[in-house]
Amino acid sequence: MIIFSKNKELVCMIGKYLAEVQESLNAFRDAIRYLMENHLDEHFRIIAKKVHQHESHADDIRREIEKFMFGKSLLPETREDILNVIEILDKISNPCEDILSDFILQKTVIIPEIRTDFLELVDISCESSKLIAEAFWDCLGKCRKMDEYNVKIDDNESLGDSLEGKMIGAIFDAELDKVEKIIQRDFVKKLGTICNICEHVMDKLVICGIKRQV
């Protein structure tokens, strides 16, 4: 039983890591909602800082997991798979941080023409990230709902892509100067990468699931 108990700590760390990633996405959504309803003020900066803190904490946990895993009893192939997925998951928070930091540094906001779609894309990104966490546990556990998660995340990615295209079209139809259009388009493109990363992680999880079939 000792060999099985060794991994409890690892399970706990992975749980914490996934929770931190999700928290950073949630904080990002709060920040965007606040910005849409208010202005770029001190409170927005505080929420943006929270995103950074969660992302940084997730990084620390990821490093701990890496160190921990090489000393424990998981098989090398599983270790590689888990570390690979965690490494890609780590990239989910990066566009969130980038977007918020751009808002602060460039002192700009999302134009009214795309606000609803932008918020919807943020919600879809958060949902995809939540689904990825669930799919990750399923992949490490009984591996029974992988197909279901794969379909949902794929749908979210398609929806995200169509929203992204719609918003870019709206940006270039709006009465804005070219620089502002490019800035707005960059926000949309950065936000769109979250769903793409989630889909990429899901692809990896599906492969891990297949490998786990004896």
Add this chain to the structure above:
Amino acid sequence: MIFILKYLGGFFLGGALGANDCSNVFGTAVSSRMIKYSTAVILSAIFVFLGAVIDGKAGIETLSKGLRNKSSVQVQQSNIDPVRRSSVAVKTVVATSFAAAITVTIMTLLKMPISTSQAVVGAIVGVGLMQKNVNLGGLEKIVICWITTPLGGAFFTIVFYYFFKYFLDKWKPSVFIYDPLMSLLLTVCGCYGAYALGANNVANVSAVFVGAGMMTTMQAACFGGIAIATGVLFFAKPVMTTVGKSIIKLNAFTAFVCVLSHAVTIHIYAEIGVPVSSTQAIIGALFGIGFIKGAHVINYGSLLKVFSGWLFTPVIACALAMFLWIIENLSVNLNGY
């Protein structure tokens, strides 16, 4: 000098056997990085020795009696004087064990997993040819074993694969349970495989001494066990890669099934007292996985290398034994003869 030579040949053969055949036991697990090489060789050495001492007597008795009917000791039944009779027996032991040991060592250096039994039989036939005394009828049983051993390995692999797969599919454990469980099973089955290897193959190393009246069965089991364990400890690495990686890519589950099938196959032969090739058992087990997963997963280049090793081993051992016999007979004036 002759006293050292006659035992050194056997020890050399034991070491070569350990170096080559230990790869069959833990090669799959070590190559897929599921067990550390150092852990694998230490466990192998311990369990090979235990297998040889506890369960190796049946094989030694079978092979030593077989030898009595065939080559060296047959001379004892002839009308020649006792001094010459003893000299011929010792020369046979030295030529046979050195020829087999050199053959196995060459194949180990070439990273080829071969059958020590084939090397020993090849060497015995070589000496028998020089003495114009080859019992071809006795080869029949051995050749049947060469065929049934890989078939047994493949058969048990298929049975164990579907048996354990059924339970795992029902249970579906998480990776946090499955992975340590597989590591544990691989280690336990590896130890069992090493035990079975010692029990079965110690006869190849030391039965010749019992047959020649130079050791008791227990002494031969201890001597062979120590010799094989020494080979395992110091020279086992090169062949492990060929068995574990080159022929077929294994995951934890298939590696466990192969090691278990290999161990069960050679343990059955150890119990009935027939020394067989552990290499043939593991290659048969790998074939079983190939049969289940589809022929495309087998690396035919590596397999050809293995088969060519099996083909050349008895031939090389036979030629070497004949050569050594000639050399021995050129130096008949050595002390002790």
